[in-house]
Amino acid sequence: MAPVMLDANENSLGSVGPGDFSRYPDPHQRAIKADLAKLKGVSADNIFLGNGSDEAIDLLVRLTCTPGQDRIVVCPPTYGMYEVAANLNDVRVERLPLTPDFQLPADAAERLAQSTAKLVFLCSPNNPTGNLLAPAAIETILRSFKGLVVVDEAYADFAEAPSWTTRLAEFPRLVVLQTFSKAWGLAGLRLGVAYAAPALIAYLNKIKPPYNISAATQQLALAALADASQLPEMQAELLRGRAMLAQQLPTLPIVEHVFPSDANFLLVRFNVDATHVYDQLRARGIVVRNRTSQPGCAGCLRLTVGTAAENARLLQALTGIGAEQTIEKAAN
Incomplete structure (x- = not known):
């Protein structure tokens, strides 16, 4: 016999409109994480789902930075949301500009090793320049920077390079961002993914809103994952x-x-x-x-x-x- 759910003040009669969305969605998005884990070759414990990658960016800043005290590092020209999230959370921004050919400067790892910043955002392929950052430069930063290294792979499905998700076990301070908005063609759903060590994912799950991914988004994302062959x-x-x-x-x-x-x-x-x-x-x-x-x-x-x-x-x-x-x- 199905349980009688009278705990969440939902409308037990159903929904207005053609679909039934009267119940709150799974706050842990377990079905999507199970399918994504198989597709990406990671554990479900490595996966955080956000309302677009922007939510993950904001939560990472809030998780690691004390307002009015800490800072993040960005590498302009790059995706503007990193700086927006910092400004919204009263976090200072340290800029490490890319070279004229849009690569990290030769002394990037050395400068970051001396930085007290809590996060560095590396967009690869980079937006708006379109190019991959040199993997060797990213790896050197992963080995020397004391904070979290966030590699934003929103466009990685269009690049001929392995994802940094394959290196998660090697680098406990690595966070990889991906999205359903680009190659998957689901920008209207607003579904982003962060891959990281289980301990870090657990912290993100603690500070996110309870139902940050709607039931409709979860249903449509599962349907897309079932059609991943397209x-x-x-x-x-x-x-x-x-x-x-x-x-x-x-x-x-x-x-x-x-x-x-x-x-x-x-x-x-x-x-x-x-x-x-x-x-x-x-x-x-x-x-x-x-x-x-x-x-x-x-x-x-x-x-x-x-x-x-x-x-x-x-x-x-x-x-x-x-x-x-x-x-x-x-x-x-």
Whole structure:
């Protein structure tokens, strides 16, 4: 006989609408963790699930840093949420800028070994630059930095490199972030993952909200995991689109440089005003990301790989913008 659940003040009559979500979801997301553990070759105790990777980032800062006292390290240009989480929690930010080719500086491990920061965030493949950080540099930091080393692998499914989840047992201070928003195509679900030593995962579970992953999200994530065989073909199609854009964009007169990418986007430097290009693309109904204000990204826009039709439309629009620039120069 099924238990009579009268403890949580839920609506015992059911839900308004077509689905039944009248009961609170599993606060430990055990079914998803079991499937993910098999897929990733880790233990369920190594897995934390968050409302997007952003929740894991925020909780890691709150777990390790005392407000008004401690600091984190970021490596600009990089994902902005690390700094947002620090600011929200009154935690100072120490910046270790990447080199002009968007790698960690040669003395990064030495500088971090002397730092009193509690966390360093290493985004690899990096956003907005798209490239993997050199594994040897990350490993040296893992061996010398005293705090937690967070490797954000949101775009790792588009890169030809092993995940740092394969090294969790070797490095107890390693945290690996992944997400269902990119390769899995589930950005609207807001489901992120942190992989770490069981003791650290246990702390994250203690400070998270009780029901941080909704029942609907859990159901849809389980359905996606059951269809994981679709993932390789989606990856392959996006990589074909990335390769095509990487080949075609440099042929455009207004494009100065296309940076190598291990992600599902390309960072592109223009030899004309990039903000003007951004505005002109918007006027043509194409929205990209303006990264001109980021360190090392002057004149750059970040272009997500779209469908074949979207990629063709982007190239056509950039060709038109370039033609207008040529006419303007001739007129002046």
